[in-house]
Amino acid sequence: MSAPLSQHGPSLLDAGSDAVPIRCVTEEGRGAVAAGLPPLQRSFADAxxxxxxxxxxxxxPGEDGGLGRVLFGLGDAKAGGRDRFLAGKLPGALPPGNYRFEPCDDLNESEAALAWLLGSYRFERYRKPGEPRPRLVAPDGIDAAAIERLAAAVAAGRDLVNTPANDLGPAGVEAAVRALGERFGATVSVTIGADLEKEFPLVHAVGAASPRVPRLIDLTWGAEDAPRVTLVGKGVVFDTGGLDIKPASNMLLMKKDMGGAAAALAAAEMIMGAGLPVRLRLIVPSVENAIAGDAFRPGDVIRSRAGLTVEIGNTDAEGRLILADALALADAEAPDLILDFATLTGAARVALGPDLPAFFTEDEGLAAAVAEAGLRVNDPVWRLPLHLPYASLLDSKVADLNNAPGGGFAGAITAALFLRRFVRRTQAHVHFDLYGWNPSTKPGRPEGGEVQTARLAYALVAERYGRNV
Structure with a gap:
């Protein structure tokens, strides 16, 4: 069964719609807020x-006994560290109905509106829908359409990550890309079968054991003479670990191993939806890493698309293999920018936790721009080093490199150094190693699939190629 990308997400109400007011309250301003409330509401809040x-x-309460106003605590404005998506808690805390923010100097209304929409997300494909979520009137002066586009792209990406592997195979990922391409008039091509084995041998090898055919999906959009931006997303729909099989407990979330592809699709949707002046390319190698008689084996040596031979040190290090072929394809035309997204290593999670993706690049100016964009749009990342002496850890006695050398040290860095070998012509390349999952619900970030770095990528491309967000 395929799971095409959703075309709809939560929306904001038109300004002027009848709605219950929400008054934000800081520790410093609580006295002034209390003094400005009607007596009934002030007494109720005190009681x-x-x-x-x-x-x-x-x-x-209002005078008629209905809901008259909402007070929403912002905490101590001077303390720092306030969750910028705090308003994303409101959709889960308020009864159904329409709401609006009263003017508040301590609230970034654009960010609050986005957080509200992100916090309104629910994955209900396999259960009876819950009661309607509360809705927000678009605050004056914000770009409601742009915020809705971002939220819709995030929701579509979350849907993909949350969909279990029995309903989302490589064909489902292809369907999602094709649906996206059809919406925006993009061109989509897919390589499978004997052509895949010849042109993308690492992708073919990883997916060979699954009855669900592996593939390389390639979307292009935009004017040919525009700056070339290429997004590459790891699309492993389920990862057993292959013959180096994972323990059962480590497979429980492996439906999210295509989280890099979901992030790349979400970023592509944002870029095309905004009409950014770029030549966009989206490349998604999509496979299931399964076990059968034709599974690739530890010790196999496979010649990659780039010509480099790779010794298989561990079949559970499959993501870097499929990305290697995809990056070689991306690099062949030397685009202005390559961004790749992957749920690649547990080492990055140990270092930075689930909320903070790692990123790698050798371009110092680009590194600063990535970090700044992440902070600006509240999609933070942290740079880890491409420490070149560690490249020797990838040495093989029988091939050009080993995909998973033993030892266990610097796993996220060695994975990034492996990918670096397949990007030779493009100077501006960023690799994101992300988790793709919210382990628990936080404001604007419901528990479940997440498209980390997608909004960052959109902001970076918009800033770099002439349109700020």
Whole structure:
């Protein structure tokens, strides 16, 4: 069964719609807010002991006995560290209905509106839909359409990550890319079968044991003479580990091993939806790393698309293999920028945790721009070094390199150094090693699949090629 990319996401109500007001309250401003409330609401807030701690909500009655106002705590504005998506907690804390923010100097209304939409997301494909989510009136002065586009792309990407592997195979990933391409008039080509084995031998090898045919999906969009931006996403729909099989507990979330592809698709949707002046290319190698008589084996040596031979040190290091062939394809035309996205290593999670993807690049200016874009749009990342002396850890006695040398040291760095060998012509290349999952619900980030770095990538491309966001 395929799972095409969703074309719809949560939306904002038109300005002026009838709605319950939300008044934001800081520790410093609680006295002034209380003094400005009608007597009934002030007495109710006092009686219920409302304190404006970050994320605290109070529902205040109106004169008619209905809901008249919401107080929303922002905490101590001077303390720092406030979750910038704190408003994303509101859709899960308020009853169904329409709401609007009252003017508040301590609230970034564009960011709050985006957080609200991101926090409204629910994955309900396999269960009875819950009650309607509360809806927000678009605050004055924001670009509501742009915010809705971002939220819709994130929701579509989350849907892909959340869909289990029995309903999302490589054909489903292809369907998602084709649906996206059809929406924006992009060209999509797919390589499978004998052509895949010849042109992308590493992709073919990783996916050979699955009855669900592996493939290389290639989308292009935009004017041919525009700056060339290429996104590459790891699309492993499920990873057993192959013959180096994972323990059962490590397979439980392996439906998310295509989280890099979902992030790349979401970023592509944002770029095309905004009409950014670039020549966009989206490359997704999609496979299932399964076990059968024709599975690739530890000790096999496979010649990659780039001509480099790779000794298989571990079949569970399959993501870097399929990315190697995809990056070689991307690099052949020397685009202005390559961004690759992958749920690649546990080492990055050990170093930085699930919320903070690692990124790697040798371009110092680009590294600064990536970090700045992530902070600006609240999609943060942290740079890890491409420490060149560690490249010797990839040495093989029988091939040009080994995909998974033993030892266990610097796993995220050695994986990034492996990928670096397949990008020879393109100077501006960033590799994102992400988790692709929210282990628990946080404001604007429901538990489940997440397209980390997608909004960052969109902001970076917009900033780099002439349109700020």
């Amino acid at each position: 219920t002991g409302f304190a404006p701690k970050a994320g605290r909500v109070a529902l205040l």
